[in-house]
Amino acid sequence: MISVKQVRDFAKDIMEEKRFLHAERTAQMSREITMAHNIDDDICNKIEIASMLHDIARDMPEELLLSKAYKKDLNINKYELEKPVLLHGKVGAEIVKSKLAIFDEDILNAIRYHTSGRVGMSIVERVVMISDVIEIGRKFRGVEELRGMAMENLNDIFKRIIENKIVYFVQCGLFVLPKTYELWNHILLKEANTDGKELYIF
Numbered sequence: 792m793i794s795v796k797q798v799r800d801f802a803k804d805i806m807e808e809k810r811f812l813h814a815e816r817t818a819q820m821s822r823e824i825t826m827a828h829n830i831d832d833d834i835c836n837k838i839e840i841a842s843m844l845h846d847i848a849r850d851m852p853e854e855l856l857l858s859k860a861y862k863k864d865l866n867i868n869k870y871e872l873e874k875p876v877l878l879h880g881k882v883g884a885e886i887v888k889s890k891l892a893i894f895d896e897d898i899l900n901a902i903r904y905h906t907s908g909r910v911g912m913s914i915v916e917r918v919v920m921i922s923d924v925i926e927i928g929r930k931f932r933g934v935e936e937l938r939g940m941a942m943e944n945l946n947d948i949f950k951r952i953i954e955n956k957i958v959y960f961v962q963c964g965l966f967v968l969p970k971t972y973e974l975w976n977h978i979l980l981k982e983a984n985t986d987g988k989e990l991y992i993f
């Protein structure tokens with residue numbers, strides 16, 4: 792398995808500075824979360840690698856995102872066609888495969904779905920998605936409360952992150968992606984069926 796240092800060097804080389812700093816802060820937040828929850832070392836490693844790489848394609852021009860997505864046959868949906876920036880996760884995962892020879896599906900899915908989420912996310916995917924939203928550089932009302940929650944209960948914070956995303960998308964007039972609202976509905980169904988007690992139910 793590639794080391795975190797190798798990944799960091801790669802990210803530093805190809806990302807714009809502002810984006811690289813966000814990636815570093817996301818990795819830092821993910822480390823804090825994994826430490827607070829006693830997560831296995833190999834899982835922590837994957838989380839840190841995926842955090843460093845999740846926005847690797849975020850600054851790619853729209854035409855390039857689209858052309859890469861076509862070339863790799865990535866099943867572009869109508870929302871991605873309208874807003875190609877939505878492809879940066881899927882294209883990012885392809886870059887990571889071809890340039891770093893990372894084929895771990897947990898890492899790749901964490902990169903692919905960090906914006907939308909999806910039903911059936913692994914712990915790696917969930918921690919990356921959470922860390923991206925609450926890293927220390929993020930400044931929105933209530934973010935401190937979310938950071939506290941992330942150290943306490945992974946189920947609660949995960950649900951809040953999805954809720955926040957949907958509210959934010961609606962308030963900003965952005966698409967709510969099908970994968971995101973499917974996930975929200977799935978969480979509510981799971982809660983109803985398990986009394987919300989089971990850990991890592993999503």
Ligand SMILES: [Fe+2]
Nearest residue numbers: 845846849906
């Ligand atoms: Fe992103």
Ligand SMILES: [Fe+2]
Nearest residue numbers: 813845846923
């Ligand atoms: Fe990000």
